[in-house]
Amino acid sequence: MDEPRYVGVPGMNSIARHLAQDLDVRLNTKISSLNQLEKWQLIDEQGLRYDNFESVISALPAPQALMLLPEKFAHHAEIKTIEMRGCVSLMLGFSKRLPLEFDAAHITHSDISWIAVNSNKPGRGDFFTLMVHSSEAYAEENFTTDRQKVINHLCHQTSQILGHDVSNADFKTVHSWRYANNSNRDTYPPFADHDLKLAACGDWCLGGRVEGAFTSALNLAEALNKRGD
Numbered sequence: 001m002d003e004p005r006y007v008g009v010p011g012m013n014s015i016a017r018h019l020a021q022d023l024d025v026r027l028n029t030k031i032s033s034l035n036q037l038e039k040w041q042l043i044d045e046q047g048l049r050y051d052n053f054e055s056v057i058s059a060l061p062a063p064q065a066l067m068l069l070p071e072k073f074a075h076h077a078e079i080k081t082i083e084m085r086g087c088v089s090l091m092l093g094f095s096k097r098l099p100l101e102f103d104a105a106h107i108t109h110s111d112i113s114w115i116a117v118n119s120n121k122p123g124r125g126d127f128f129t130l131m132v133h134s135s136e137a138y139a140e141e142n143f144t145t146d147r148q149k150v151i152n153h154l155c156h157q158t159s160q161i162l163g164h165d166v167s168n169a170d171f172k173t174v175h176s177w178r179y180a181n182n183s184n185r186d187t188y189p190p191f192a193d194h195d196l197k198l199a200a201c202g203d204w205c206l207g208g209r210v211e212g213a214f215t216s217a218l219n220l221a222e223a224l225n226k227r228g229d
Protein backbone atom coordinates (compact mmCIF):
# COMPACT_ATOMS: atom_id res chain seq x y z
CA MET A 1 0.00 0.00 0.00
CA ASP A 2 1.49 3.40 -0.99
CA GLU A 3 -0.32 5.34 1.74
CA PRO A 4 1.57 5.01 5.07
CA ARG A 5 -0.45 4.02 8.17
CA TYR A 6 0.86 4.89 11.62
CA VAL A 7 0.30 2.44 14.43
CA GLY A 8 0.41 2.98 18.20
CA VAL A 9 2.40 0.34 20.10
CA PRO A 10 1.42 -1.71 22.09
CA GLY A 11 -2.12 -0.25 21.51
CA MET A 12 -3.57 2.65 19.50
CA ASN A 13 -4.28 4.57 22.72
CA SER A 14 -0.53 4.55 23.57
CA ILE A 15 -0.18 7.66 21.37
CA ALA A 16 -2.78 9.60 23.37
CA ARG A 17 -1.41 8.29 26.69
CA HIS A 18 2.09 9.49 25.76
CA LEU A 19 0.89 12.95 24.69
CA ALA A 20 -1.25 13.30 27.84
CA GLN A 21 1.36 12.27 30.40
CA ASP A 22 2.01 15.82 31.71
CA LEU A 23 -1.56 17.06 31.26
CA ASP A 24 -4.42 17.31 33.75
CA VAL A 25 -6.96 15.03 32.06
CA ARG A 26 -10.41 14.45 33.64
CA LEU A 27 -11.95 11.22 32.41
CA ASN A 28 -15.66 10.30 32.47
CA THR A 29 -16.62 13.97 32.57
CA LYS A 30 -19.18 14.92 29.95
CA ILE A 31 -19.37 18.67 29.44
CA SER A 32 -22.94 19.72 28.73
CA SER A 33 -22.59 23.49 28.32
CA LEU A 34 -20.22 26.45 28.15
CA ASN A 35 -20.86 29.71 29.95
CA GLN A 36 -19.23 32.98 28.94
CA LEU A 37 -18.47 34.88 32.14
CA GLU A 38 -15.31 36.99 32.40
CA LYS A 39 -13.61 33.82 31.24
CA TRP A 40 -15.12 30.55 30.01
CA GLN A 41 -16.84 28.24 32.44
CA LEU A 42 -17.56 24.58 31.64
CA ILE A 43 -20.51 22.76 33.21
CA ASP A 44 -20.69 18.97 33.23
CA GLU A 45 -23.77 16.78 33.14
CA GLN A 46 -23.75 16.47 36.96
CA GLY A 47 -23.91 20.27 37.19
CA LEU A 48 -20.30 20.61 38.37
CA ARG A 49 -18.62 23.82 37.20
CA TYR A 50 -15.04 24.31 36.00
CA ASP A 51 -14.02 27.99 35.98
CA ASN A 52 -11.56 30.46 34.57
CA PHE A 53 -10.63 29.09 31.17
CA GLU A 54 -9.02 31.68 28.89
CA SER A 55 -9.96 29.63 25.79
CA VAL A 56 -11.90 26.46 25.00
CA ILE A 57 -10.91 24.07 22.20
CA SER A 58 -13.35 21.36 21.21
CA ALA A 59 -11.85 18.12 19.86
CA LEU A 60 -15.24 16.38 19.62
CA PRO A 61 -17.01 15.07 16.50
CA ALA A 62 -18.70 17.94 14.62
CA PRO A 63 -22.32 17.35 15.83
CA GLN A 64 -21.16 17.04 19.46
CA ALA A 65 -19.01 20.18 19.13
CA LEU A 66 -22.10 22.07 17.95
CA MET A 67 -24.00 21.06 21.07
CA LEU A 68 -21.44 23.07 23.09
CA LEU A 69 -20.26 25.90 20.86
CA PRO A 70 -22.64 28.90 20.85
CA GLU A 71 -24.32 30.00 17.61
CA LYS A 72 -22.25 33.17 17.66
CA PHE A 73 -19.09 31.05 17.23
CA ALA A 74 -17.74 32.29 13.88
CA HIS A 75 -17.72 28.82 12.26
CA HIS A 76 -20.96 27.48 13.68
CA ALA A 77 -22.84 27.61 10.37
CA GLU A 78 -20.05 25.89 8.42
CA ILE A 79 -19.64 23.10 10.97
CA LYS A 80 -23.40 22.60 10.88
CA THR A 81 -23.15 21.56 7.22
CA ILE A 82 -20.80 18.68 8.14
CA GLU A 83 -22.65 15.42 8.43
CA MET A 84 -21.05 12.51 10.24
CA ARG A 85 -21.84 8.86 9.61
CA GLY A 86 -21.53 5.87 11.87
CA CYS A 87 -19.61 2.63 11.79
CA VAL A 88 -20.20 -0.75 13.40
CA SER A 89 -16.97 -2.58 14.26
CA LEU A 90 -16.67 -6.30 14.72
CA MET A 91 -13.61 -7.64 16.51
CA LEU A 92 -12.85 -11.36 16.04
CA GLY A 93 -10.19 -13.35 17.89
CA PHE A 94 -8.85 -16.78 16.94
CA SER A 95 -6.40 -19.07 18.73
CA LYS A 96 -5.28 -20.31 15.26
CA ARG A 97 -4.18 -17.99 12.42
CA LEU A 98 -6.27 -17.71 9.27
CA PRO A 99 -4.17 -17.95 6.10
CA LEU A 100 -4.73 -14.36 4.90
CA GLU A 101 -2.18 -12.60 2.74
CA PHE A 102 -2.98 -8.98 3.56
CA ASP A 103 -2.74 -6.61 6.50
CA ALA A 104 -5.77 -4.54 5.55
CA ALA A 105 -8.29 -4.43 2.72
CA HIS A 106 -10.85 -1.87 1.53
CA ILE A 107 -14.10 -3.61 0.59
CA THR A 108 -16.64 -2.04 -1.78
CA HIS A 109 -20.30 -2.82 -2.64
CA SER A 110 -20.81 -4.65 0.64
CA ASP A 111 -22.08 -4.13 4.19
CA ILE A 112 -18.38 -4.39 5.08
CA SER A 113 -16.01 -1.53 4.19
CA TRP A 114 -12.68 -2.56 5.75
CA ILE A 115 -11.01 -5.68 7.12
CA ALA A 116 -7.70 -5.45 8.98
CA VAL A 117 -5.58 -8.17 10.53
CA ASN A 118 -5.18 -6.28 13.79
CA SER A 119 -2.70 -8.79 15.20
CA ASN A 120 -0.27 -7.97 12.36
CA LYS A 121 0.31 -4.57 13.99
CA PRO A 122 3.59 -4.62 15.95
CA GLY A 123 3.51 -5.76 19.60
CA ARG A 124 -0.03 -7.20 19.51
CA GLY A 125 0.77 -10.65 20.96
CA ASP A 126 0.07 -14.13 19.59
CA PHE A 127 -3.73 -14.12 19.42
CA PHE A 128 -4.88 -13.75 15.77
CA THR A 129 -7.41 -10.88 15.57
CA LEU A 130 -9.46 -9.33 12.78
CA MET A 131 -11.06 -5.87 12.90
CA VAL A 132 -14.03 -5.59 10.54
CA HIS A 133 -15.73 -2.24 9.89
CA SER A 134 -19.23 -2.07 8.44
CA SER A 135 -20.20 0.27 5.65
CA GLU A 136 -21.66 3.61 6.75
CA ALA A 137 -25.03 2.65 5.23
CA TYR A 138 -25.18 -0.61 7.22
CA ALA A 139 -24.26 1.24 10.44
CA GLU A 140 -26.88 3.94 9.93
CA GLU A 141 -29.60 1.30 9.44
CA ASN A 142 -28.56 -0.99 12.29
CA PHE A 143 -27.69 1.10 15.36
CA THR A 144 -30.64 -0.37 17.23
CA THR A 145 -30.58 -3.87 15.73
CA ASP A 146 -30.04 -6.72 18.21
CA ARG A 147 -26.25 -7.04 18.72
CA GLN A 148 -26.22 -10.84 18.16
CA LYS A 149 -28.02 -10.35 14.84
CA VAL A 150 -25.41 -7.75 13.83
CA ILE A 151 -22.54 -10.09 14.81
CA ASN A 152 -24.08 -12.96 12.83
CA HIS A 153 -24.63 -10.81 9.74
CA LEU A 154 -21.16 -9.26 9.74
CA CYS A 155 -19.56 -12.69 10.38
CA HIS A 156 -21.49 -14.14 7.44
CA GLN A 157 -20.44 -11.29 5.13
CA THR A 158 -16.81 -11.53 6.29
CA SER A 159 -16.75 -15.29 5.69
CA GLN A 160 -18.01 -14.79 2.14
CA ILE A 161 -15.40 -12.11 1.40
CA LEU A 162 -12.47 -14.03 2.89
CA GLY A 163 -13.51 -17.50 1.76
CA HIS A 164 -12.99 -18.71 5.35
CA ASP A 165 -15.70 -19.39 7.92
CA VAL A 166 -15.19 -16.85 10.73
CA SER A 167 -18.38 -17.76 12.63
CA ASN A 168 -16.29 -20.19 14.72
CA ALA A 169 -14.06 -17.37 16.10
CA ASP A 170 -13.05 -17.89 19.75
CA PHE A 171 -13.89 -14.27 20.58
CA LYS A 172 -16.48 -11.96 19.00
CA THR A 173 -17.56 -8.50 20.00
CA VAL A 174 -19.23 -5.60 18.28
CA HIS A 175 -19.19 -1.86 18.97
CA SER A 176 -21.13 0.96 17.31
CA TRP A 177 -19.64 4.41 16.69
CA ARG A 178 -22.28 7.08 16.11
CA TYR A 179 -19.91 9.66 14.62
CA ALA A 180 -17.09 7.78 12.89
CA ASN A 181 -16.62 9.60 9.57
CA ASN A 182 -17.21 12.96 7.98
CA SER A 183 -19.56 11.90 5.17
CA ASN A 184 -18.25 14.31 2.50
CA ARG A 185 -14.58 13.55 3.29
CA ASP A 186 -13.76 17.24 2.63
CA THR A 187 -10.82 18.74 4.50
CA TYR A 188 -11.06 21.92 6.55
CA PRO A 189 -8.59 24.45 7.97
CA PRO A 190 -8.66 24.96 11.77
CA PHE A 191 -11.90 26.49 13.09
CA ALA A 192 -10.74 29.29 15.40
CA ASP A 193 -12.74 32.26 16.64
CA HIS A 194 -10.03 34.54 18.03
CA ASP A 195 -12.52 37.05 19.47
CA LEU A 196 -14.52 34.53 21.46
CA LYS A 197 -11.43 32.42 22.17
CA LEU A 198 -13.19 29.27 21.05
CA ALA A 199 -11.94 26.72 18.55
CA ALA A 200 -12.71 23.30 17.12
CA CYS A 201 -10.62 20.54 15.58
CA GLY A 202 -10.77 16.77 15.17
CA ASP A 203 -10.14 13.97 12.70
CA TRP A 204 -13.30 15.00 10.80
CA CYS A 205 -11.40 18.11 9.59
CA LEU A 206 -8.67 16.08 7.96
CA GLY A 207 -9.27 12.52 6.87
CA GLY A 208 -10.88 10.54 9.71
CA ARG A 209 -7.83 8.78 11.13
CA VAL A 210 -5.37 9.38 13.97
CA GLU A 211 -3.06 11.17 11.54
CA GLY A 212 -5.94 13.57 10.77
CA ALA A 213 -6.77 14.07 14.45
CA PHE A 214 -3.12 14.89 15.22
CA THR A 215 -2.54 17.17 12.22
CA SER A 216 -5.82 19.03 12.70
CA ALA A 217 -4.87 19.78 16.33
CA LEU A 218 -1.33 20.75 15.31
CA ASN A 219 -2.63 23.14 12.62
CA LEU A 220 -4.98 24.71 15.15
CA ALA A 221 -2.22 25.09 17.77
CA GLU A 222 0.02 26.77 15.16
CA ALA A 223 -2.78 29.14 14.11
CA LEU A 224 -3.46 30.08 17.76
CA ASN A 225 0.25 30.53 18.55
CA LYS A 226 0.72 32.75 15.50
CA ARG A 227 -1.99 35.08 16.84
CA GLY A 228 -0.59 34.87 20.38
CA ASP A 229 -3.90 33.41 21.69
Ligand SMILES: Cc1cc2nc3c(=O)[nH]c(=O)nc-3n(C[C@H](O)[C@H](O)[C@H](O)COP(=O)(O)OP(=O)(O)OC[C@H]3O[C@@H](n4cnc5c(N)ncnc54)[C@H](O)[C@@H]3O)c2cc1C
Nearest residue numbers: 029030031059060064089177180202203208209210211213
Ligand atom coordinates in the same frame (compact mmCIF):
# COMPACT_ATOMS: atom_id res chain seq x y z
C1 LIG B 1 -13.83 1.29 15.14
C2 LIG B 1 -12.79 2.29 14.77
C3 LIG B 1 -11.49 1.84 14.50
C4 LIG B 1 -10.51 2.75 14.14
N1 LIG B 1 -9.26 2.30 13.85
C5 LIG B 1 -8.31 3.17 13.48
C6 LIG B 1 -6.99 2.74 13.17
O1 LIG B 1 -6.67 1.55 13.25
N2 LIG B 1 -6.09 3.68 12.79
C7 LIG B 1 -6.43 5.01 12.71
O2 LIG B 1 -5.58 5.83 12.36
N3 LIG B 1 -7.65 5.45 13.02
C8 LIG B 1 -8.59 4.56 13.40
N4 LIG B 1 -9.85 5.00 13.70
C9 LIG B 1 -10.09 6.43 13.67
C10 LIG B 1 -9.58 7.09 14.97
O3 LIG B 1 -10.13 6.41 16.08
C11 LIG B 1 -10.04 8.53 14.98
O4 LIG B 1 -9.52 9.18 13.83
C12 LIG B 1 -9.54 9.29 16.21
O5 LIG B 1 -9.93 8.63 17.40
C13 LIG B 1 -10.14 10.69 16.20
O6 LIG B 1 -9.61 11.39 17.29
P1 LIG B 1 -10.32 12.72 17.78
O7 LIG B 1 -9.52 13.16 18.96
O8 LIG B 1 -10.53 13.66 16.64
O9 LIG B 1 -11.80 12.30 18.24
P2 LIG B 1 -12.36 11.15 19.16
O10 LIG B 1 -11.40 10.01 19.28
O11 LIG B 1 -13.74 10.89 18.63
O12 LIG B 1 -12.45 11.83 20.59
C14 LIG B 1 -13.49 12.67 20.96
C15 LIG B 1 -13.73 12.42 22.44
O13 LIG B 1 -14.61 13.41 22.94
C16 LIG B 1 -15.46 12.81 23.87
N5 LIG B 1 -16.66 13.65 24.02
C17 LIG B 1 -17.70 13.82 23.15
N6 LIG B 1 -18.58 14.73 23.64
C18 LIG B 1 -18.06 15.15 24.84
C19 LIG B 1 -18.52 16.09 25.82
N7 LIG B 1 -19.66 16.77 25.69
N8 LIG B 1 -17.74 16.27 26.93
C20 LIG B 1 -16.56 15.58 27.09
N9 LIG B 1 -16.09 14.71 26.18
C21 LIG B 1 -16.84 14.48 25.08
C22 LIG B 1 -15.76 11.45 23.28
O14 LIG B 1 -16.23 10.56 24.29
C23 LIG B 1 -14.38 11.07 22.74
O15 LIG B 1 -13.62 10.42 23.73
C24 LIG B 1 -10.83 4.12 14.06
C25 LIG B 1 -12.13 4.58 14.35
C26 LIG B 1 -13.10 3.66 14.70
C27 LIG B 1 -14.51 4.15 14.97
